[in-house]
Amino acid sequence: MSPGLTPLGTVRQRLGAPSPKATPYPDWLVRAARERDVGDEALYLSWELARTATDLDPEEREALLAIAVASLDSLRHGSTHLPLSRLSERLKYFGAGDELVARAEKLIVQPSELVGRSGDYKPLIVDGERLYHQRVHRQEESFARSLKARLDAKTERRRYMKILDALDRVLVHPVVVNERVVRLSAEQQDAVRTAVTRPLTVVSGGPGTGKTSVVVAILRVLARIDVAMTDVALAAPTGRAARRMAESVDHALGAVPEPKIVDGGILETLPKARTLHRLLGYSPARGQFRHDETNPLPYELVIVDEASMIDLELMDRLFSALQPQAKLVLLGDADQLPSIHAGAVLGDVVSASQNRGSVELRENFRIDRKDAAGRALAEAFRSIRTEDFHTLMKSIAARRQASEVEFHGVELLEEDHESFLVRWMSDRVLTPGYLALIQQEPFDADAVFSHLRTHGMLAVTNYDADRVNKAYRGRHPSRQGEPVQVLRNDYERGLFNGERGVISASGIHFEGGASNAFTGDFSTAYAITVHKSQGAEYDHVAIWLPRYDHPLLTRELLYTAMTRARKSVTLLGSKEAVSAGFGRTLERNTGILSRLA
Numbered sequence: 001m002s003p004g005l006t007p008l009g010t011v012r013q014r015l016g017a018p019s020p021k022a023t024p025y026p027d028w029l030v031r032a033a034r035e036r037d038v039g040d041e042a043l044y045l046s047w048e049l050a051r052t053a054t055d056l057d058p059e060e061r062e063a064l065l066a067i068a069v070a071s072l073d074s075l076r077h078g079s080t081h082l083p084l085s086r087l088s089e090r091l092k093y094f095g096a097g098d099e100l101v102a103r104a105e106k107l108i109v110q111p112s113e114l115v116g117r118s119g120d121y122k123p124l125i126v127d128g129e130r131l132y133h134q135r136v137h138r139q140e141e142s143f144a145r146s147l148k149a150r151l152d153a154k155t156e157r158r159r160y161m162k163i164l165d166a167l168d169r170v171l172v173h174p175v176v177v178n179e180r181v182v183r184l185s186a187e188q189q190d191a192v193r194t195a196v197t198r199p200l201t202v203v204s205g206g207p208g209t210g211k212t213s214v215v216v217a218i219l220r221v222l223a224r225i226d227v228a229m230t231d232v233a234l235a236a237p238t239g240r241a242a243r244r245m246a247e248s249v250d251h252a253l254g255a256v257p258e259p260k261i262v263d264g265g266i267l268e269t270l271p272k273a274r275t276l277h278r279l280l281g282y283s284p285a286r287g288q289f290r291h292d293e294t295n296p297l298p299y300e301l302v303i304v305d306e307a308s309m310i311d312l313e314l315m316d317r318l319f320s321a322l323q324p325q326a327k328l329v330l331l332g333d334a335d336q337l338p339s340i341h342a343g344a345v346l347g348d349v350v351s352a353s354q355n356r357g358s359v360e361l362r363e364n365f366r367i368d369r370k371d372a373a374g375r376a377l378a379e380a381f382r383s384i385r386t387e388d389f390h391t392l393m394k395s396i397a398a399r400r401q402a403s404e405v406e407f408h409g410v411e412l413l414e415e416d417h418e419s420f421l422v423r424w425m426s427d428r429v430l431t432p433g434y435l436a437l438i439q440q441e442p443f444d445a446d447a448v449f450s451h452l453r454t455h456g457m458l459a460v461t462n463y464d465a466d467r468v469n470k471a472y473r474g475r476h477p478s479r480q481g482e483p484v485q486v487l488r489n490d491y492e493r494g495l496f497n498g499e500r501g502v503i504s505a506s507g508i509h510f511e512g513g514a515s516n517a518f519t520g521d522f523s524t525a526y527a528i529t530v531h532k533s534q535g536a537e538y539d540h541v542a543i544w545l546p547r548y549d550h551p552l553l554t555r556e557l558l559y560t561a562m563t564r565a566r567k568s569v570t571l572l573g574s575k576e577a578v579s580a581g582f583g584r585t586l587e588r589n590t591g592i593l594s595r596l597a
Contacts, residue, residue: 025065032093032095039076042069046065050062053112053113053114059100067104067108078340078342078343078586079588079589080589081130081131081140081590081591083131083589084126084130087101087104087131108126122134127591136313136342139313140312140591144591144595147319147592150199151352156197156198159225166224167189167193170221171184171189175213175253175256177252182210182255184217188217191214191359194357195301195327199327200330202307202329202332202349204333204361205362206381206385207333207364207563207564208566209361210361210363210365215303215329219232219253219270220256229265229269229271231298231300232301233303234246234270234271235279235303236275237304237307237339238535240499243511244535245306276310276314289321291321292321295321297321297323298323301326303329304328304329305332307331308332308347308534310345310346311343313342315345335385336560337531337586338556338586343590344588349592373568379391380392380396380562381559381562383395384555396571398411399412400413400415401415401419405570406568409568409569412573412578413572417544417572425475435481437481448502452500453539455542456528456536456540456564457528457541457542458528458529458564459530460561461529461552465529468544481502481504482502482503483524484502484524484525486499487521487522487523530543530557538565541562541568543561546577549576554586556585
């Protein structure tokens, strides 16, 4: 809420006219919410909620306002509910005094116009010891029911021997990539068998653990048991992730040596991977999805990549839109950052499906362990997952000056960051070859994006990303060749939040194709936040750590940022920052597992 503005009527207030009878917004709460970056939308929603409470006196409305702000802040940080045991703590965090806290605790245990219990249709729902917003409560209950039904369903046995025979035939003719035979490990074979027999399969593993190989093997097995590829759907939560999934699957299918007729037919008839919103038929005009439990998806199997990025609402939509007999395969990395919005769904599903369709891939096929840099990367990734801080620090090479950075393995540069930014700009970003490439006509978008995928500058906070981008724009004011990122979904052009583009003399080109007339919201993307990098991969990654300890810096964020790299990671910050991030885990309160008990 901007300074000086009030939902009671700013013009009325300034002209001295009487305001409509409503709940005043307490200054202490506005100040605290703004300092804690709660956002104007949450403030307005809270005020609207309290305004409708006709059965409360002014002091109780003020308490309800504070409850609403605290619960919306909990949602903003990814929890589906606010534990009642923490209500007092969260209210005091926003500056509430003891009297208001006591009123709030009394309000929340007494059913009223706005506070109900499970099954009620009221804005706030108390379910046991948890405080929910009604919409999120409904989504969590719905998803838990759908998840339980799939976990409890029986494994298909009807075609089991035929499936085993088909997998054996696939293993005899493995994919060959860059003259390397890609043989499925025991874990990958288990994932394939599970995916084609169980109603729900979760394949969890970090980058390079062969999830794409599993997808391709699933498709090849299905083709051999006479499942039409038109009965299979591939999807991902973002446009970039869907495009990468399509490219990876196409490349791997094209690498089958001397493909049988059945393999050749897969590429010809398999629908391209698309976003989950497109798969479910989302209409921005109506704000509705075409496919749901009354109009289910027409597929026998749905495979979804980058599932860690899917929030509770979208996962609930997906599960509800599946036919009961359809199979669902979720691919992702449960150790990565969860979705931006409410829920930690993939982690919950992995925990719930142990011994019931969950397969973990541990071996990294991308990193060459014979190479010292590759071993350092693999060791760093493993040590974060296993919470081994001593081994993590042993795998990191300390550098004193930017000129000493070798872009091999994992390196830590504690000082001389400005010199590093200059070097990164000249050696990685605006190289002579790239500057020549962006001047060419016609514009070679494939070559440009191939270059941009070789490096990624990631920041923990928007502040640091903006600071780097401002500095780089100053060094390259022409903007030609500048990477950009879409900030809001543009359904008309099929461009979604997080899509990457580049500015050329003729307009802006995006990875999914040119869109020169694009005039929507976008930002410079020499540096992006770690959250916006999910689903991306780069040869070399530089990670800008906060100068001071920051709540966004967590073990999950460090892992997500570092695993974007194929060849090297450069950490720009202090050992203390690395230690603080490693020692802090992301806390999200969800009720999925308790609902399955």
